[in-house]
Amino acid sequence: xxxxxxxxxxLRCVVIGAHLQRxxxxxxxxxxxxxxxxxxxxxxxxxxxxxxxxxxxRVAKVRAALLERATFIAIRYGFTVSAESEAKAKxxxxxxxxxxxxxxxxxxxxxxxxxxxxxxxxxxxRRDFTSGADYLKALHAATNAVDVDPEFRxxxxxxxxxxxWLHRDQASLELAALIARDAxxxxxxxxxxxxxxxxxxxxxxxxxxxxxVFADDHHE
Amino acid sequence: xxxxxxxxTLLETLDHLLxxxxxxxGEAVISIGDVDLLYLGLNIVxxxxxxxxxxxx
Numbered sequence: 106x107x108x109x110x111x112x113x114x115x116l117r118c119v120v121i122g123a124h125l126q127r128x129x130x131x132x133x134x135x136x137x138x139x140x141x142x143x144x145x146x147x148x149x150x151x152x153x154x155x156x157x158x159x160x161x162x163r164v165a166k167v168r169a170a171l172l173e174r175a176t177f178i179a180i181r182y183g184f185t186v187s188a189e190s191e192a193k194a195k196x197x198x199x200x201x202x203x204x205x206x207x208x209x210x211x212x213x214x215x216x217x218x219x220x221x222x223x224x225x226x227x228x229x230x231r232r233d234f235t236s237g238a239d240y241l242k243a244l245h246a247a248t249n250a251v252d253v254d255p256e257f258r259x260x261x262x263x264x265x266x267x268x269x270w271l272h273r274d275q276a277s278l279e280l281a282a283l284i285a286r287d288a289x290x291x292x293x294x295x296x297x298x299x300x301x302x303x304x305x306x307x308x309x310x311x312x313x314x315x316x317x318v319f320a321d322d323h324h325e
Numbered sequence: 326x327x328x329x330x331x332x333x334t335l336l337e338t339l340d341h342l343l344x345x346x347x348x349x350x351g352e353a354v355i356s357i358g359d360v361d362l363l364y365l366g367l368n369i370v371x372x373x374x375x376x377x378x379x380x381x382x
Contacts, residue, residue, distance in 0.1 A: 120349070165338045179346030195349055217341075221377050273344075276374050307378045311337050317345035 118146030119155065120184045121168050122177035122315055123196070125207040129175040134167050137186060139193045140200040142207070145171055146186070155183060172315050176211055176286075178203050179315040206320055210283060215319060216292055216312030218261050218280045220253045225276040253278050257299075257306050264295030265310075269318060281318040289313055333376040340373050 118135050122145050130136045130145045137144040147167055153160060164182065171177060186192040196203075234240035261280050262268070268282030284292050289312070296310035 123347075161339055161342060162335075165342050168342065169338075179341075181344075181346040181348045182342045184349050199347065199349065219337075219373075219377060221374055274374075277377075309333065309337065309377045309380075311334075311341075314341055314345070317341060320347050321345070 116148050117151055117153075117185055117187045118148050119160075119164055119182070120180045120186060120192070121145045121147060121164060122171060122179050123199075123203045123207070124171075124175065124177045125204070125211070126175070129177065130171065133170045133174065137192045138189055139196045142196075142200055142203060144180070144186075144192055144196070145177070149185070155185070168315070172214065172313060176207070176214055177315050178206060178320040179317045203320070206316060210316060210319070212286050213283045213316075214286055214289065214313035215281055215315065215317055216265060216284045216289065216310065217282075217314065217318075218265060218296070219273070219309045219311070220257065220261070220278050220280075221307040222253055222276055222278060228275050254303075254306065257303050257308075260299055260302060261308075264299050265292055271318065283319055284313070286313070327380075329376065329380045333373070333380050336373040336376055 116135075118137060120137070121134060123139070124130055124143045124145060127136055127138075127143050130143055134145040135148055137146050145167075147164055149155075149160065161182070168179070184195075186195065229240060229243035231240050234243065258270070258280075265280060265282040265284070268280050271279045271281060273279050282292075292312075293310065299308070299310075
């Protein structure tokens with residue numbers, strides 16, 4: 106396989122994650138060195154649309170295989186690079202922080218518990234706003250207005266440990282937590298207990314996931 | 326695997342792929358190759374919530 110490199114070989118890769126060691130990636134995905142870290146990538150043709158369902162599923166499968174190997178920082182889908190120098194330049198401001206996170210959480214994964222709110226908050230209508238900024242503020246407020254049963258919140262934290270509650274949209278809340286790799290099954294068992302205790306609350310416990318929420322400084 | 330659960334697992338995986346993780350240097354692609362990824366992401370979120378409700382019943 107033609108490899109991405111320092112030269113201009115122009116093999117375009119969808120970047121999947123940032124890893125501490127080269128061995129965490131090979132031979133599952135393409136290795137793209139970036140400073141003293143390594144990015145994983147999936148080669149794609151230049152004319153390959155990134156929204157293609159088959160490609161999304163392939164990337165998701167590679168991502169899962171990489172996580173089985175070692176914990177990594179998830180890069181939001183849509184970032185592509187064609188040369189090592191490009192990867193290094195674009196990631197330069199993140200590398201030091203990523204290294205610290207990867208060293209600290211080498212044995213952790215993320216798990217999420219998504220709860221569907223009992224009532225969907227009405228989405229603001231763009232036509233009701235003359236200013237785009239005001240519309241975005243209203244959208245943000247509507248998302249933050251979503252809430253779930255406080256008793257369920259407490260029980261969810263008991264099952265998963267303290268994490269971050271995130272407002273995702275106008276209909277759901279999500280608890281994301283860092284879980285030790287050897288505690289994933291215990292958390293799943295906690296999820297089953299939660300289901301029995303709150304049979305009328307629709308929720309989904311999922312994971313393990315790579316470092317997504319806890320690597321994204323927008324959520325700090 | 327139960328069909329609903331299988332669908333939910335796929336939707337949840339795609340939701341995480343499209344809507345989680347670090348955005349590098351503003352490189353999150355909003356639209357490419359005639360497919361708007363934000364739109365795709367939104368549809369996945371909505372379908373995902375619907376699937377969570379269905380599998381919880």
